[in-house]
Amino acid sequence: MVMESQGLARVREIYHDRSHRVKQLKAAGEKVIGYFCVYPVLEMLTALNLVPYRVFGDMREPITKADSCLPTVVCPFIRSALDLGLKGKYDFLDGVVMAHVCEVGEKTAHIWNLYLNPPYFHFIDTPHTVHKAAQKQHKELLKDFEKTLELFTGKELSPGRLREAIEAHNQQRALVRELYNLRKPDPPLISGTETLQVMVALMSLPVEEGNKLLRQVINEVKGRKDGLQKKTRLLIWGSIIDDVALIEMIEGLGANLVMDDTCVGSRFYFPDVELTDDPLDGLAYRYLVELKCPRTFREAVFGETKKDYMADLDSRFSYLKEYAREWNVNGVILQSVRYCDIHGYEVPQVKDYLDSIGLPSIYLEHDYSEAALAPLRTRVQAFLEVIS
Amino acid sequence: MAWFMGIDIGSVTSKGAITKDGKLLVAYHLLPSGANYRAVAQRLREELLARAGLSPQEITYTIATGYGAGSVSFSDEQVADIRCCARGTSSLFPSARTVIDIQGMSSQVIRLDEEGQVTNFVVSEKCAAGSGRFLEIIANVLRINLNDIGPLSLKSKNPITFTTGCAVFGESEAISRVAEGISKEDILAGVHMALASKLSALIDRVGLEEQCAISGGGGVNVGLIRSLEEKLGIQLLVPPQPQLITALGAAIMAEEKQKGI
Amino acid sequence: MTNEKKRTINRLKTMYPLRALLDEMYKGNIEASKAGKPTAWCMVTFWEGDVILKAMDVESVYPENYGAVCAAFGAAPAYLDRSDADGFPTHMCGYARNCLGYTARMMDLGEIPPGAPMGGMPKPILLLSSGSLCDAHYKWFQALGRYLDAPVWTMELPLPGVKESRIEGAYEHNIGFMVAELREFVTFLERLLSKKMDWDKLDELIDDMIEMNRVWYEINELRKARPCPMHSRDFWSSMSGSLYPSGDLKVSVDLYRKMYDEVKYRVDNNIGALPIEEKYRLLFLELPPWHSLGFFNQLAERGWNFVVESWSYHPPQPIDLTKVSDPLERIARFTYQWLTGRFPDAFNAGEWGGYSAYPYLEYAQDYQCDGALLHPLVTCRTATNHLMLVQDRLMKKLKIPSLVVEGDIVDLKLFDPVDALRKAETFEETMNHYKKVRRQEGLEW
Amino acid sequence: MTKVVIMDVDGGICARVVGPTGAEHRRLANRVMEEALEQANLSFDEISYVIATGYGRLNVPFADRQITELTCHARGVVSLFPAVRIAIDIGGQDAKGLKIKEGKLIDFVMNDKCAAGTGRFLEVIAAALGVKLEELGEISLKSTNKVKISNTCTIFAQQEVISYISKGIPLEDIVAGLHDAITSRVVKMVRRLKIEPDVVFTGGVAKNIGVVYAMKENLGCEVLVPEEPLFTGAIGAAILGKELTLGAMSKGEPIPRKERRLEEITFFS
Numbered sequence A: 001m002v003m004e005s006q007g008l009a010r011v012r013e014i015y016h017d018r019s020h021r022v023k024q025l026k027a028a029g030e031k032v033i034g035y036f037c038v039y040p041v042l043e044m045l046t047a048l049n050l051v052p053y054r055v056f057g058d059m060r061e062p063i064t065k066a067d068s069c070l071p072t073v074v075c076p077f078i079r080s081a082l083d084l085g086l087k088g089k090y091d092f093l094d095g096v097v098m099a100h101v102c103e104v105g106e107k108t109a110h111i112w113n114l115y116l117n118p119p120y121f122h123f124i125d126t127p128h129t130v131h132k133a134a135q136k137q138h139k140e141l142l143k144d145f146e147k148t149l150e151l152f153t154g155k156e157l158s159p160g161r162l163r164e165a166i167e168a169h170n171q172q173r174a175l176v177r178e179l180y181n182l183r184k185p186d187p188p189l190i191s192g193t194e195t196l197q198v199m200v201a202l203m204s205l206p207v208e209e210g211n212k213l214l215r216q217v218i219n220e221v222k223g224r225k226d227g228l229q230k231k232t233r234l235l236i237w238g239s240i241i242d243d244v245a246l247i248e249m250i251e252g253l254g255a256n257l258v259m260d261d262t263c264v265g266s267r268f269y270f271p272d273v274e275l276t277d278d279p280l281d282g283l284a285y286r287y288l289v290e291l292k293c294p295r296t297f298r299e300a301v302f303g304e305t306k307k308d309y310m311a312d313l314d315s316r317f318s319y320l321k322e323y324a325r326e327w328n329v330n331g332v333i334l335q336s337v338r339y340c341d342i343h344g345y346e347v348p349q350v351k352d353y354l355d356s357i358g359l360p361s362i363y364l365e366h367d368y369s370e371a372a373l374a375p376l377r378t379r380v381q382a383f384l385e386v387i388s
Numbered sequence B: 001m002a003w004f005m006g007i008d009i010g011s012v013t014s015k016g017a018i019t020k021d022g023k024l025l026v027a028y029h030l031l032p033s034g035a036n037y038r039a040v041a042q043r044l045r046e047e048l049l050a051r052a053g054l055s056p057q058e059i060t061y062t063i064a065t066g067y068g069a070g071s072v073s074f075s076d077e078q079v080a081d082i083r084c085c086a087r088g089t090s091s092l093f094p095s096a097r098t099v100i101d102i103q104g105m106s107s108q109v110i111r112l113d114e115e116g117q118v119t120n121f122v123v124s125e126k127c128a129a130g131s132g133r134f135l136e137i138i139a140n141v142l143r144i145n146l147n148d149i150g151p152l153s154l155k156s157k158n159p160i161t162f163t164t165g166c167a168v169f170g171e172s173e174a175i176s177r178v179a180e181g182i183s184k185e186d187i188l189a190g191v192h193m194a195l196a197s198k199l200s201a202l203i204d205r206v207g208l209e210e211q212c213a214i215s216g217g218g219g220v221n222v223g224l225i226r227s228l229e230e231k232l233g234i235q236l237l238v239p240p241q242p243q244l245i246t247a248l249g250a251a252i253m254a255e256e257k258q259k260g261i
Numbered sequence C: 001m002t003n004e005k006k007r008t009i010n011r012l013k014t015m016y017p018l019r020a021l022l023d024e025m026y027k028g029n030i031e032a033s034k035a036g037k038p039t040a041w042c043m044v045t046f047w048e049g050d051v052i053l054k055a056m057d058v059e060s061v062y063p064e065n066y067g068a069v070c071a072a073f074g075a076a077p078a079y080l081d082r083s084d085a086d087g088f089p090t091h092m093c094g095y096a097r098n099c100l101g102y103t104a105r106m107m108d109l110g111e112i113p114p115g116a117p118m119g120g121m122p123k124p125i126l127l128l129s130s131g132s133l134c135d136a137h138y139k140w141f142q143a144l145g146r147y148l149d150a151p152v153w154t155m156e157l158p159l160p161g162v163k164e165s166r167i168e169g170a171y172e173h174n175i176g177f178m179v180a181e182l183r184e185f186v187t188f189l190e191r192l193l194s195k196k197m198d199w200d201k202l203d204e205l206i207d208d209m210i211e212m213n214r215v216w217y218e219i220n221e222l223r224k225a226r227p228c229p230m231h232s233r234d235f236w237s238s239m240s241g242s243l244y245p246s247g248d249l250k251v252s253v254d255l256y257r258k259m260y261d262e263v264k265y266r267v268d269n270n271i272g273a274l275p276i277e278e279k280y281r282l283l284f285l286e287l288p289p290w291h292s293l294g295f296f297n298q299l300a301e302r303g304w305n306f307v308v309e310s311w312s313y314h315p316p317q318p319i320d321l322t323k324v325s326d327p328l329e330r331i332a333r334f335t336y337q338w339l340t341g342r343f344p345d346a347f348n349a350g351e352w353g354g355y356s357a358y359p360y361l362e363y364a365q366d367y368q369c370d371g372a373l374l375h376p377l378v379t380c381r382t383a384t385n386h387l388m389l390v391q392d393r394l395m396k397k398l399k400i401p402s403l404v405v406e407g408d409i410v411d412l413k414l415f416d417p418v419d420a421l422r423k424a425e426t427f428e429e430t431m432n433h434y435k436k437v438r439r440q441e442g443l444e445w
Numbered sequence D: 001m002t003k004v005v006i007m008d009v010d011g012g013i014c015a016r017v018v019g020p021t022g023a024e025h026r027r028l029a030n031r032v033m034e035e036a037l038e039q040a041n042l043s044f045d046e047i048s049y050v051i052a053t054g055y056g057r058l059n060v061p062f063a064d065r066q067i068t069e070l071t072c073h074a075r076g077v078v079s080l081f082p083a084v085r086i087a088i089d090i091g092g093q094d095a096k097g098l099k100i101k102e103g104k105l106i107d108f109v110m111n112d113k114c115a116a117g118t119g120r121f122l123e124v125i126a127a128a129l130g131v132k133l134e135e136l137g138e139i140s141l142k143s144t145n146k147v148k149i150s151n152t153c154t155i156f157a158q159q160e161v162i163s164y165i166s167k168g169i170p171l172e173d174i175v176a177g178l179h180d181a182i183t184s185r186v187v188k189m190v191r192r193l194k195i196e197p198d199v200v201f202t203g204g205v206a207k208n209i210g211v212v213y214a215m216k217e218n219l220g221c222e223v224l225v226p227e228e229p230l231f232t233g234a235i236g237a238a239i240l241g242k243e244l245t246l247g248a249m250s251k252g253e254p255i256p257r258k259e260r261r262l263e264e265i266t267f268f269s
């Protein structure tokens, strides 16, 4: 009998060989569905016994195949993910779900469907606003999603199973928040690098298995004696970070990343789904309105005919102030992959907001390539020198 | 019997060829381009005619191509170098479907059909680090004759990795590596690898199809060829005079034009 | 205009008054604003919002078009610098950055910056952005909030996938979504302007708009003829009439009808857009290099005719909307047709690229194209995202090659006409080659 | 270039030496240091604290601490021009823009990827023209009709320049064109920081009066240049060293020095 490693050791194992576990499950007859970004509704997959598996890129692998169907002036994360797909690295997926996160995400969805032709594919045309009409439309779209899922699995999605799935995922969200609380002490009990590894591991496992692993991790981290040292405490905001390279670099320069607002972190896990009479209502609301990604347009007070920039900023970003207070943050790193319009347009506004609450920040733009991170070192180091 | 002339005024080297009916090469010549393209074109023409033993009137049609094609006063027509390169390649290797052309200022990758017609192509940016010029610069700081850099680099066991993508900074990097006691062959092999990986990114944009040939000054360099072959995992078709391919192609096109093909 | 004199392209006479509409629009905006009329800055909402604004007597100004104007007048660099300085990453849409810089200057000065081309864009009471096609559209207007206190309305537009569009009920819930959106927008406008919508006026405006686009559609159908009677340059000069409808729509309808007559006359008399033989018929994607249009004249001298271009600037294939009584539903169905009209065919062809790639496969066949000229733009993702896909589909399905010539919408130096011409010359060979291949594969028209 | 500044406890500069950086950072740093000690008439042991900065800062074996050139530059510039808001530094290896608010560095931009747009551009081309770097500035001031350099790449620009010479274009017009080319590249980058006066221009290239002139023209505002633009970073490093030392002493803590290993010090014997 091989002893299963536990807690953080198991997390590291999964992080370094992400697909190992789902491939085992697949061999045992389960179906694995890949998803991009945070908008596909995972509860619906779980409820039908499909294993959700988040699709990432690989910062260490040069992009060679994707250039034949995507130009080089688009988000290198998406290019990298598609590249891996075209290289056959996601062939084990039984299906893929993508949402209309951003324009290049939408284009890539259709390219994926056309070129990789997975047995199951669905595109959710998530609306761009939180208007009432958009919320209603979103529910309709989830019904469409339900139809294709049912067709694919040959099973019916029962409200009861869906409720159980929501509970399991909410459980995971609660556990993640608990883990994040362990980053509040100074020094934090768990590093930013480790936290990201935990997040990646969770996105590579069925939800119940992830919950079990999370409990082990939390217990282990709580009991830590010889943990981290006190250092400058940072929050990181921005586009997707699915590899520890950037975080490791920042922490290696003498900082503790104690909080994040990215989609392989709090952005994905913090909001719960409300258990409504029709579970689709709660899901439609959470995934459109509660997820706080800049891809969704929102204004201070919807339908208001007057506008006030600072009030608008406050309503959009006040959660960052909360984070900064609760996690006792000294500075913020704003980062985005190059060519991400969604985050690019947001940067000056987030910066204005942080300035207004007196939190220093720096903006880093990177190419989603491990090799190209080096020039950022000096910038981060100088930032740390300035704020400490 | 009719004769045709192709003149390729490159940024570094000017090349000329005379062919006769049936695309047979009868004379060729190379000269450094220098600063005065007009003068070098004249000298090239005189030398070519002398070698072929012909008078200017005996040349039926002349095509000029390359960076300085506009300075060739005696040409009948100018044609894009990409086309000439494809035609020249095809005349030597009818099976070639891709050619990598490495010149002094930029590089290009061309896909072609069985008749030497261009079916797709990409041209690199004008950055010295992505062209043959990078090699000249490094050869120069290492005080090695350009002719020797290829053979020497083949002896390398531990090629260095360049940390910069700029030819100018690359030059300094090479100098400090020399100072650190790194061997010249390892540095040269490193440059070849750096260039090969830039080229392979270019190739990816049009897709590689075997058979693949190499042309331009870069094709003279066995070290670069080796690095490219390793990077691409294929064996390249190497013409006997790679630098001359475009001029040869120009002469062949002169024949086609004259015959209205 | 020296190029025009050489007559390398037979320009349509009826194009000039349509082109003049655009200039009149800028003049009209300024005058209207001086007269106290409210102005909205609009993103091309593709037929959705503009008529509604018109019905409410709000002037629309199009900052995207103004970006092109600033670039052409050489005014863009100063505005771009300003937006760069304000921290907007430089890889983002040049038109957006131009507009952000312009607005920052305007708000600093408290008036339209002196020297602004075409008299500038007057300060708006509303920003009407759009969720259609391009992310920059709504993120850019949201970012304008930094300078302007004007409210932003983001107009939703569904963009389904080809397969998803066919799920039972999807068509109707998408239409329902659009109608609900438009209704909410009308309510908002009524509150903003403290006046009621004139539904009859709206009804008539929408009919005019639909009729204008129908005529415009028919004109473009005529371009399938050999030789093609109308060059893309004429298309670009006249498309603003339908994309940025300004002034009296009845006037525009009339201008398009006249254009139809002229093009029809050419077809009937075998007159092509080129004075010389039409050797190659080309498809162009997407935004042309506005500052280097002379390049097309040089290509015309080589026998290149540009016979069709970006689908998104083309009107939808007409459908019968006379039975739809709710004017808002009429716009919704009209717009949805524009987006998804070709989806049933795309579905049958197994082309999941949907509206971003499939229309070009149809165009290339219907207009009998020999090649495509693709113009990727460094700072416009929307005009670039799908180009590689289109290139690949055209080649795979129809053996039609594409020539890629890079450029930008504001950094005009990026387009290198000399280099482009060198590539074009080479590309003729490529087109010849594939003509043969198509013939062999039975694809040749 | 490698620069050394030795500062006394009152902020007075006791020594200031510049030497080439060359290929072997380590040995050369030692040599320049030795020279500076000589100038100041001090022994190495008498130096309380050594801070190394710049591109080669990790290659200074005798430093107590490494701090990025961005922080040191900002500190140095502020000490010379307290009202500075934007500092532009063009060196041989990189070019950077610093945004400073109330004496603190708040943002910056940097290019170290492409030699065009750094001082290296001028070095390479001056060498090709056979003109000394120190002379470029004066020469360019005579220009009446500067040329437009169409190549971005340093290497090809060099070639372009040579062809201008052979065409008989006056040297001053060419040099002025070069200054314009490098300045507009750097300014384009620095604009991202939103330029507001006072603007200070430092680094070796600021010694070139022609570039200073082009900079003013490009920015459309006054540009301040320190008397010794080369030393700004080193001065900043010295100030930071002084502050660290005094800070530790006032709290009665030991100076946070690294153990200076003996074999390294023997370099100085």
Ligand SMILES: Nc1ncnc2c1ncn2[C@@H]1O[C@H](COP(=O)(O)OP(=O)(O)O)[C@@H](O)[C@H]1O
Pocket (backbone or CB within 6 Å): B009, B010, B011, B012, B013, B014, B066, B067, B102, B103, B104, B105, B131, B132, B133, B134, B135, B136, B146, B147, B148, B150, B215, B216, B217, B218, B220, B221, B243
């Ligand atoms: N004898 C040689 N050995 C190795 N490389 C060479 C040799 N001669 C030229 N080259 C390479 O060829 C390049 C010039 O190629 P060429 O095709 O002649 O350029 P161009 O057409 O721009 O003049 C040089 O930069 C150099 O890298």
Ligand SMILES: Nc1ncnc2c1ncn2[C@@H]1O[C@H](COP(=O)(O)OP(=O)(O)O)[C@@H](O)[C@H]1O
Pocket (backbone or CB within 6 Å): D001, D002, D021, D054, D090, D091, D092, D093, D094, D118, D119, D120, D122, D123, D133, D134, D135, D136, D203, D204, D205, D206, D207, D208, D230
């Ligand atoms: N006396 C001088 N006159 C004009 N330019 C100079 C002079 N000395 C140095 N330079 C310029 O300064 C650059 C070096 O600047 P420096 O700040 O020392 O750079 P680094 O610190 O990167 O070595 C050179 O590339 C050169 O262009």
Ligand code: SF4
Pocket (backbone or CB within 6 Å): A075, A077, A078, A101, A102, A103, A104, A105, A239, A240, A295, A337, A339, A340, A341, A342, A343
């Ligand atoms: S990083 Fe930006 S561009 Fe890339 S997928 Fe995410 S939102 Fe889209």
Ligand code: SF4
Pocket (backbone or CB within 6 Å): C064, C093, C094, C095, C096, C134, C135, C136, C137, C379, C380, C381, C382, C383, C409
């Ligand atoms: S990115 Fe392109 S489509 Fe989008 S706003 Fe800019 S110019 Fe228009």
Ligand code: SF4
Pocket (backbone or CB within 6 Å): B126, B127, B128, B129, B165, B166, B167, B168, B169, D113, D114, D115, D116, D152, D153, D154, D155
């Ligand atoms: S990176 Fe270097 S080689 Fe390339 S363009 Fe810049 S200066 Fe030239």
